[in-house]
Amino acid sequence: MDSTLSRDRALALRAPAGTRRLVKAGVLLAGASVLGLLEAAIASPIPGVRFGLANIAVMVALVSLGEGPALTVSLLRVGVVGLATGSLLGPTSLLAISGALASWAAMSVALRSRVGFSLVGVSIAGATAHVAAQFAAAALMTGAAGVVLIAPPALLASLPFGIATGFAARLVISRLEGSARTGR
Amino acid sequence: MNRADIILTVVVMLLALALGPAVRAASGLMPASTVTISCPAGTTTVPLGAERTLMIAGNGGPVVVTVHQGSVAVLESSCPDHVCVHTGAISRSGEAIVCVPNGVTVRVGGEPSDGLDAVAR
Numbered sequence: 001m002d003s004t005l006s007r008d009r010a011l012a013l014r015a016p017a018g019t020r021r022l023v024k025a026g027v028l029l030a031g032a033s034v035l036g037l038l039e040a041a042i043a044s045p046i047p048g049v050r051f052g053l054a055n056i057a058v059m060v061a062l063v064s065l066g067e068g069p070a071l072t073v074s075l076l077r078v079g080v081v082g083l084a085t086g087s088l089l090g091p092t093s094l095l096a097i098s099g100a101l102a103s104w105a106a107m108s109v110a111l112r113s114r115v116g117f118s119l120v121g122v123s124i125a126g127a128t129a130h131v132a133a134q135f136a137a138a139a140l141m142t143g144a145a146g147v148v149l150i151a152p153p154a155l156l157a158s159l160p161f162g163i164a165t166g167f168a169a170r171l172v173i174s175r176l177e178g179s180a181r182t183g184r
Numbered sequence: 185m186n187r188a189d190i191i192l193t194v195v196v197m198l199l200a201l202a203l204g205p206a207v208r209a210a211s212g213l214m215p216a217s218t219v220t221i222s223c224p225a226g227t228t229t230v231p232l233g234a235e236r237t238l239m240i241a242g243n244g245g246p247v248v249v250t251v252h253q254g255s256v257a258v259l260e261s262s263c264p265d266h267v268c269v270h271t272g273a274i275s276r277s278g279e280a281i282v283c284v285p286n287g288v289t290v291r292v293g294g295e296p297s298d299g300l301d302a303v304a305r
Contacts, residue, residue, distance in 0.1 A: 121189035128196050148207045155200035159193055163185070 024176075025061060025069045029076050032057035036081035049157045052127050052165050054081075058100075059107060059123055059169040064177050067108045074100045091141060095134045102133030119173065123166025127158040217277060219256045221249055223288045232256070232275070232292060242286025249290055256290055258283065 015023075035053035042051070054077055062070035078096045082088030087096075106129030110122040117125065135151040217232040223240045230236060232254055240247040245262025255275035258268040261283055268283035274292055281290040 115188045116186065117188045117192065118186050120185050121192050124189065124192055124196070149204060152200045152204050155203070156197065159196060163193075 021065055021069070025065055025073060028057045028061045028065075029073045029080075032061075032073055032077040033080040033084075036077055037084055040081060040085050049154045051161050052103075052130060052158070055103060055123065055126055055130070055162075056165050056169045056172065058104065059119070059126065059165070060172050060176065062104070062107055062111060062122075063119070063169075063173050067104075070108070071101075071104050074104050094141065095137050098137040099130040099134040103127070103130035105129065118166075119170045120163055120166035123169060124159060124162035127162030127165065128155060131155050131158045217254075218293050219251055220291045220293055221288070222291075223247070223286070240286075240288055242283060242288045244285055247283055247286050247288045249288075256281070256292065258288075258290065261286060261288075 032054045035057060039051055039053050054074075058070055058074045058077070061073040075097070078093065078100050079088065082090075082093045082096065087093055103126040107122050107126040110117045110125040131151070131154045135148055135154070139147040219230045219232055221228050221230065221238065221240060224243055225241055228238075230238070230251055232251065234251050235253075237248065237250045237259070240249055242262060246260075247258060247262065247268070248260040250257055250259050252273075255273040257273040258271065258281050261268050263283050263285040265285070268281050268286075268288070268290075271281045274281060274290075277292055279292050283289070
């Protein structure tokens with residue numbers, strides 16, 4: 001046990017910081033893609049209502065790697081999932097991209113803000129922004145304001161899902177970064 | 185979850201609940217769906233909400249178009265095959281009834297109504 005630990009530490013010291021960050025981003029992208037695919041396989045009873053599982057990985061990237069890598073992970077995830085489900089470059093991928101961008105932006109702002117959101121609050125902000133942006137984009141694309149009428153149930157559903165993915169992300173982050181980053 | 189999180193949750197909840205009434209109020213100001221009828225003599229537009237029966241002059245005689253309870257139908261036509269009559273009533277944006285022998289088309293336009301075209305994942 002002891003020897004494994006010290007060997008791990010030695011390896012970690014030898015790997016340049018940039019390489020470690022790159023590997024971490026790659027692992028998070030893979031995780032986000034798998035979670036996104038898993039979610040795509042689950043049929044949703046209400047349009048626009050999803051768990052937002054992929055957001056766990058994006059949030060982990062945001063906290064442990066920073067805003068730039070998190071955006072990369074999020075957008076590449078949309079590309080990989082779109083490629084795998086066959087919706088890439090279709091009208092729906094525009095919705096997915098707008099959701100991913102809004103969610104990333106909202107989480108970045110929430111994480112930076114002095115209001116003192118916990119990681120769960122950051123996750124709620126991301127989930128809600130994701131849903132709101134998708135419906136806004138759908139309304140713009142179809143030119144039908146009526147689309148917004150089916151948004152409230154999805155927005156309300158994003159709250160418990162945002163809380164759940166927030167707790168999940170917090171667990172992962174506390175394992176990766178230690179409890180110092182999750183105290184808030 | 186701390187206090188800021190709970191405040192955020194409550195704010196989102198209130199906004200979501202207020203969204204429905206707000207959009208409904210705003211949509212009352214928007215132009216309603218319309219019915220556009222074109223015939224050899226020209227084009228007329230009637231609001232879909234109206235209760236009206238129109239006599240349209242077609243190439244081979246009259247075509248009776250009725251707007252009733254938010255839908256449009258061709259009741260009678262002077263054409264030989266009555267495809268337009270058998271089309272029945274239409275109400276959704278983009279739908280159309282065409283009477284080729286008479287050169288009459290009835291189209292519903294305006295705000296596209298409900299129905300999903302795609303589901304994003």
